[in-house]
Amino acid sequence: MKIDGVPYRTIWVNDDQWSVSVIDQTKLPHEFQTLRLASADDAACAIKDMVVRGAPLIGATAAYGLCMALREDASDASLDDAYTMLAATRPTAINLKWALDAMRNAVKPLGPNARVAAAYERAAKICDDDVEICRRIGEHGFKIFDAIAKSKPGKTVNVLTHCNAGWLACVDWGTALAPIYMAHDAGLPVHVWVDETRPRNQGASLTAFELGRHGVPHTIIPDNAGGHLMQHGQVDLCIVGTDRTTASGDVANKIGTYLKALAAHDNGVPFYVALPYTTIDWTLDDGVAGIPIEQRSAFEVTHMTGRTDAGEIVTVGISAPGSAAANYGFDVTPARLVTALITERGVTPATRDGLLTLYPEQKNG
Ligand code: MRU
Numbered sequence: 547m548k549i550d551g552v553p554y555r556t557i558w559v560n561d562d563q564w565s566v567s568v569i570d571q572t573k574l575p576h577e578f579q580t581l582r583l584a585s586a587d588d589a590a591c592a593i594k595d596m597v598v599r600g601a602p603l604i605g606a607t608a609a610y611g612l613c614m615a616l617r618e619d620a621s622d623a624s625l626d627d628a629y630t631m632l633a634a635t636r637p638t639a640i641n642l643k644w645a646l647d648a649m650r651n652a653v654k655p656l657g658p659n660a661r662v663a664a665a666y667e668r669a670a671k672i673c674d675d676d677v678e679i680c681r682r683i684g685e686h687g688f689k690i691f692d693a694i695a696k697s698k699p700g701k702t703v704n705v706l707t708h709c710n711a712g713w714l715a716c717v718d719w720g721t722a723l724a725p726i727y728m729a730h731d732a733g734l735p736v737h738v739w740v741d742e743t744r745p746r747n748q749g750a751s752l753t754a755f756e757l758g759r760h761g762v763p764h765t766i767i768p769d770n771a772g773g774h775l776m777q778h779g780q781v782d783l784c785i786v787g788t789d790r791t792t793a794s795g796d797v798a799n800k801i802g803t804y805l806k807a808l809a810a811h812d813n814g815v816p817f818y819v820a821l822p823y824t825t826i827d828w829t830l831d832d833g834v835a836g837i838p839i840e841q842r843s844a845f846e847v848t849h850m851t852g853r854t855d856a857g858e859i860v861t862v863g864i865s866a867p868g869s870a871a872a873n874y875g876f877d878v879t880p881a882r883l884v885t886a887l888i889t890e891r892g893v894t895p896a897t898r899d900g901l902l903t904l905y906p907e908q909k910n911g
Pocket of ligand 1: 599600601602639708709710711712715716720721722748786787788789799800875
């Protein structure tokens with residue numbers, strides 16, 4: 547995707563051929579800054595502090611974190627320590643573990659001298675694959691938009707999304723936003739309702755930023771407005787991303803997703819979830835019982851950061867002093883509320899059979 551005409555991915559290797567840079571997402575939408583990561587510790591901090599976020603990008607950043615750990619020390623002990631540290635940064639997105647496992651499998655059988663080059667090669671492939679996977683998700687999801695557009699000729703297709711599952715959450719394109727970009731680029735009249743996504747406002751600050759830069763018509767709404775819009779026929783479909791999808795189709799995504807799925811179900815609005823295969827946790831069936839839900843600092847709930855009209859970035863308290871606050875990062879939407887999953891291999895019901903039809907290689911465990 548382009549920022550002011552310059553094509554960007556969300557993570558890239560610098561000219562020194564070993565450190566990486568990322569877009570600092572904590573500064574968006576007010577400032578576009580990049581940040582150099584030069585160690586596994588830097589990568590871990592960037593993930594924890596949400597300089598980078600979104601399930602696929604967390605995995606890609608951890609992969610390069612492992613590369614930088616091996617560059618300093620290519621021993622088994624260094625590999626294991628870096629794996630453990632990076633895996634502990636955020637608990638819900640399974641892409642993190644997937645990427646670290648892929649890296650470890652690629653380098654562990656090699657002697658220490660061969661590990662660094664192999665690690666950088668594997669990390670680059672993780673990034674390139676993610677771009678291609680998201681592009682394919684976009685192509686499959688596009689057909690859904692096209693069908694809706696054909697069913698209401700001349701009228702706008704209104705889609706609601708939650709959090710940020712766009713190119714900023716991946717390496718490029720995005721998962722849930724890829725079909726939206728493709729529909730828009732193909733000339734379909736798309737308009738996006740963007741949930742603000744409290745407490746960190748990934749919708750208002752990141753999704754709106756992305757869509758605005760690409761020229762996609764959109765409107766930011768408070769998180770609790772979606773049900774009202776659905777009741778009044780103003781949402782044709784919902785589409786969200788996911789941080790972990792179980793083998794039976796339960797979907798963990800940013801807190802508040804479940805409530806949107808309930809409202810969609812009550813109003814007969816289709817609710818789609820877009821994901822790459824790296825987000826599927828084949829070891830779990832029951833997402834509510836089995837998916838670990840990240841809890842973050844209460845400070846993110848009791849305070850907000852923004853820019854004053856004078857241009858100053860300030861953080862202010864917004865709650866009654868002394869009141870406790872809880873900050874659950876994700877919730878689980880049961881498969882029964884999901885109309886279909888959109889993956890790089892196609893669109894399928896959110897069921898074990900549906901997923902196995904797309905991924906038959908998982909049939910034997
Ligand atoms: O806490 P975040 O910002 O990392 O959460 C991101 C989401 O919930 C996204 O919807 C999810 O990672 C899917 S990303 C393509």
